[in-house]
Amino acid sequence: MTDPAATSATAAGPRSIAAGSIGTAITGDVITGNVILSADALASARDTPAPPGTNNLGPRPLCVGREDELAWLQRVLTADGGSAVTPVPVVHGLGGIGKTTLALYYAHCRRDDHILIWWINAESPARLEQSLAALAARLAPTWAAHAADQERITWALNWLHWHPGWLLVLDNAEDPRDLHPYLGSLTGGHLLITTRRATGWPRAVVTRALGTLAPDEAAALLCDHALHGAPPTPRQLLDARALAADLGHLPLALDQAGAYLAQNRTISIGAYRRKLAGKLDRAAEGTDAERTIARVWTQTLSALTTRAPLAIEVLHTLAWLAPDDIPVTLLRHLDDEDDSLAEALGALSSYSMIALTPETVSIHRLLQTVLRTAPGHPGRAHAEHALTTAFDALTEPPDHLPAPAPDPAWDALIPHLIALAAGTPPGHRDAPAIEHYDTAARYLHRRRHNARTIALREALLAHRERTLGSAHPSTLTGRDDLAYAHEVAGDIQRAIPLYESTLAQREQVLGDTHPETLRSRSHLAYAYRRAGDLERAVALFETTLAQREQVLGSTHPHTLRSRGDLAYAYRAAGDHERAVALFETTLTQHEQLFGETHPETLNSRTDLAYAYRRAGDLERAIALHETILAQREQVLGDMHPDTLATRSDLAYAYRRAGDLERAIALHESTLAQREQVLGSTHPHTLNSRTDLAFAYQTAGDLQGAIALFETTLTQHEQLFGDTYPDTLTSRNHLAYAYEVAGDYERAIALYESTLAQREQVLGDTHPDTLTSRRYLAQARAKRDKRRPRP
Known part of the structure; x- marks a missing residue:
């Protein structure tokens, strides 16, 4: 049975995450x-x-x-x-x-x-x-x-x-x-x-x-637009019904058709419908909605071409930017006269092609999709020129850590630069924008928003491969950065091949012990560990540590990180003896370099305490947890999240050592404090509730344990859904509590549902699936043993 270890752990690498009993970890840029x-x-x-x-x-x-x-x-x-x-x-x-x-x-x-x-x-x-x-x-x-x-x-x-x-x-x-x-x-x-x-x-x-509108409502929406609230004649209502049906009762299409009719009052609803029927479908390969919008757009475009030609250029420029909050200033290069631009925006607004405020423009995403399919328009070139000009005028934020203060001018433009990069057609060369892709990606990196840089880094990498070659140092750096962006976005399967390619080329070009090669090796090892490939992760971490000790020395910060990375990988792989030895060495060096109560030292001490506990040395684990708790209470205060995590660690160690009185008291106080600080349904609070339930169960208070397990399972189901990993674990905990209480029928029912869901979500051979199958078999055997023989 998986018994959640209430722990606090620290990963040593610059791109690492460590977890004890946090239950749900938000990784990547969400910090x-x-x-x-x-x-x-x-x-x-x-x-x-x-x-x-x-x-x-x-x-x-x-x-x-x-x-x-x-x-x-x-x-x-x-x-x-x-x-x-x-x-x-x-x-x-x-x-x-x-x-x-x-x-x-x-x-x-x-x-x-x-x-x-x-x-x-x-x-x-x-x-x-x-x-x-x-x-x-x-x-x-x-x-x-x-x-x-x-x-x-x-x-x-x-x-x-x-x-x-x-x-x-x-x-x-x-x-x-x-x-x-x-x-x-x-x-x-x-x-x-x-x-x-x-x-x-x-x-x-x-x-x-939300479906399409009913025929009567769709016709009413058209008439309300086209007739400005005047009651329709029977003929107008009949035509409106027919036009609404042609448009699939799609609200966006109805809204734009109605806006066209409102701006061209001499055209009847019936005449507009006949014009629309003869228009070429500009989105023949798109969805039904896109094809419908394309038909309406084609007709509106014809009217705007005569009435406001500049509006056409504006519209096609907007198609290549982010859909929301586009600064009006980005469009000024399209015409030197502000009055002309204002008139063009007003015309687009009146036709419901855009939403307009005094400072910004927004356009529907579906309309952007349709506009991008229209050939022969220089809209993307206009968007690229507008953004390049705008970024040229900005002062670049400081290129160093810690993160710079928010820059409203940069924050307003970057979403549109990302959209431009993401919409790059095959073979297109964004030479004028490339340097701004790089600058914006570095700005987002310093702001810890790396997941947002993927489109920028993909465009950068394609440009560098084309102009510098696949093995140029700048290309290798770009490939490594893109791998990291995929990693923090949660797409580890895309990240690993990029890391592997970068490492192979750096080994070939720079040699085995070059700092950039060591950096690549560490990144790939961590990606393997994150993907669950511990054998390859351990081998790479061992190589990296040996080389860093040789090149940088035993106490260099990068060496300390490598030692922590390797110790964590040993622990994850179940090699507790080697993990403990490395954590002890790392703690001694942290104490010598930083002092007893430095955050890095406290984190290192926590790592060692957890390693002792995992290795079964509860006496030394408890002594360390008690020391860490006293130091964190002194340095951080009684209610700091790190203090609460350490209190939870210590309570769990007490429970494992059989000191249930102190364990329960500490679990109860930690749960109350987390409810107060974090709320009743925060993941850390749910973990504390689970820890306390296990303590009650160990102490023989099965009624109290089951009540807590039931509450926690309900909250997991409501928060995360039936098949989320934490929900499945919570269901397994409750099933085991029922089994311990002798309620085999309810236990078996829960085990069966958990097994079915793990088979569906994780597959037949996943370790958690095998655990569910084993515990179901054990519960059935116990039930059958209790049944009277016929």
Whole structure:
């Protein structure tokens, strides 16, 4: 039975993560959980009120025919089922179906019901974090002006924790996994999610598919646009019904067709329908929605070509940038006269081709897709020129760590540079933009947003391979950087071949012991370890450590990191004797170099304590954990997350040593403190609840243990879904508690469901699947042994 070890561990490498009993680790660029605010900043998050009416909503849209969906949102978001986890509505559907319109309209209707409504771009973890940082800047502008991004994000999350009654709209979520950290920790308010994804959501959400409009509502939307609210004649209504059917009752297409009719009042609905029917489908290879939008766009384009030719150039330029918050200043190079540009933007807005504010332009993603298929337009060249000119005018941030302070000018332009790089056609040469791709990638790296650099680094690598060759040092660095970007984005299978290629070429060009070769070897070893290939990881870590000791010396920081990396790999592979020896050496060197209470020394001491415990030397493990706890309480305070982690470590060691009285007392106090500091459903709190349940079970309090295991399983299911690894582990824990209590029928039922799900998710031969199969067999054997013989 897997018994979660409540531990605190530290990885020594610069691109490492170590975990004891954190349960769910947020790796890569999402480091919010590791950012500790000052006492003043925490007090500010607690004490700062939201001014009445605080929101960042756009204009209230026209929303027709969605009464049932609006009523459903209201029911879900006002339901009080007594659960620890508030239900989260997820509205899903294809592009152009009106998900954003529905959510925005609902948010406007309920503005008086919430202390704050905040619209969040959830397209990626980085964009989501940017929206949270903007919330901190709105509520605490003076403090936020001098705070790093992750500090602002942490401040915003703390503010949300302290101030119930808010509504966050997470718009355009691409991957449910991106939201798991927030679904679990954001309580006290409400979340509303829009997405194209129908599946993969945890049980804490309630999904609703958004379909096309009903025929009557679709016709009403067209008439409302085209006739400016005047009642339609029977003929107009008949034509509107026919046109709506031609457009598949797709809200975006209806909106744009209606906008065209509103701007060309001499054209009847029927005449527009006949014009539309004769237009060439410009997106024949796209989806049905794209083909429909292409037909409407072709007709609108014809009108704009005559009325506002500059608008055509603007539109095609916008197609190659990020869809949201495009600075109007980026478009000024298209025409020297600001009045002409303003007129072109006004024309596009009037035709519902864009959403316009005084400073920014936004365009629908589906419309961008359609525009990019149109041949013969220099829109990409215009976008590239605009961004190159804009970046040329900026002052480059300092190229060193620690991370520079947020730069609003850079932050406003980088999403559009990323979009330009991501949309690079095959064989296209972005020579003018290449240096800005490099500068922006380095800026994002210093801000710890490496996952956002993938498109930039791919374009950079292609350029360097083409101009410098595959083995040039700059090319090798670019390949290594791209591998790391994939790694922090969670795509280890893409990262490993890039690391392998880079290492092979550096060995060939630079030699075995060149610093860059050693760096590549360390990166590849860590990637192997992360992928579970411990045999190859250990071999590479051993080679790297030996070479660094030879070249740099025994106490060089890089050597210390290599020693820690190798010790961690030994421990992961079950070689506790060698792991302990290396951790002891590393701790002695940290103490000599940094002192007894330096954070690096405390982390090293924690690594050694955990290694002792894993090796079965509980006496020495407990002594070290007690020392670490006293030092962290003195240096960091009683409620610091690291202090709580150490307290959990010590409680677990007490339990393993059979000192249940002290173990239970410490587990109970740690759980209470984590509930207070982190909330009831934070992953660390869930781990503390599991630890306490195991302690109760060991002490013979099966009723108390089962109650805690049941609560924890319910919360895992609600937060992460039925098949998430932590949920499956939690289900296994409860099954084992039932088995210990002699309730074999409930234990077997849980073991069977866990086994089926692990077979489906992990495969037949995964170690966790084998564990489930073994425990199911044991429970069945015990049950059968108790049954009376016939």
